[in-house]
Amino acid sequence: MKDQYKIAICDDNVFCTKIESYIYEYYGKNNVKPSIFYSGEEFIKSKDKYDCVFLDIEMIDLNGIEITTMIRDYDLDTYIIVSGFPKYKNVSYRLHVFDYLDKPLKKTTLFKTLYDMTMLVKKNKMFNMNIFEQIKA
Template sequence: MRIAIVEDNVLHQETLLRYLNAYAAEKKLEVLVDCYQDGIEIVDQFKCNYDVIYLDVEMNIMNGMEAAKRIREHDEEVLIVFVTNYVQWAIEGYSVGAIDFLLKPLTYFHFEEHFKKILNKLVAKVKKAIPVKVGSGIRKVLLDDILYIESEGHYLYFHLKTEQFSILESMKNMETRLKEEHFFRCHNYYLVNLKYVKSIGKNGLTIGSETLQISRPRKKAFMEALTNYLGDGTLA
């Protein structure tokens, strides 16, 4: 687990770092913590590689709220926690998807209760998400949201439950990444989530509200994969 602390007050920074290390040692968690003195530092060096970011709201060069807005331009999934003296920042924090707020002065008891919620969020995200490069940033896509992935030229089109988006990637690479996640390539152009296959026809399958073709050379292997996934061989 990789965590960033962005805090210009050395005492507060050290307190939060001490609490993180103490909790990690108690629960036998592996954590790597980076500390920054101002919002501009993390924004300039940001590489979409953090699970959690703790942001002091009030900092001299770039405050935590502005830093959070910049970070959200590149990473929609990282958990952002604001650390502040003033509870009124909470309303504005929702605009950048803050997961929680910690009020100063911070006590270990309150931190412990807070971090239990963070761990629950992280466990859910890590189990079912895949990071993909979108433009200049990284987007973590929940596997349960993916109906199927379509190949067209050099691009892959992700067909999700509520939206579609594209990335520059090969189908072969994506198939390799998802081979252990119950996705199967039923056609040169389609990689489908077996969970959402509703029915099988003579030459195609129904997934969501769409019908996708199953290529003849792949049909036998596809049916075997689907049967193994369903266990009893019946379609959901």
């Protein structure tokens, strides 16, 4: 059985649809479970845990920087991928985001980011499974 990746996308309608379609194209429909949020407040209220979160840097209510800061207060393991314009890269990386995707988004760039993130998620899951097995023994 293949892993199913839990991914959140928090952006405007057009960009959410684009990322979601690329994610399905990359993983296949049965291997990923994307959740779509059209505002930062909606995402924060969900309180779900994700393998990866795509955040827009510029949103009306909470922006990507504010949301990243909130996530990092309780979760250091989620891979956060921020999208926006180049002028926000430095502040994003100071918050330990996994990657920063420039808009307009290129599919090849997103696929490379998904590949890198997937390899790390698999490695972490394998590490955690090994630790659990050692504890059980």
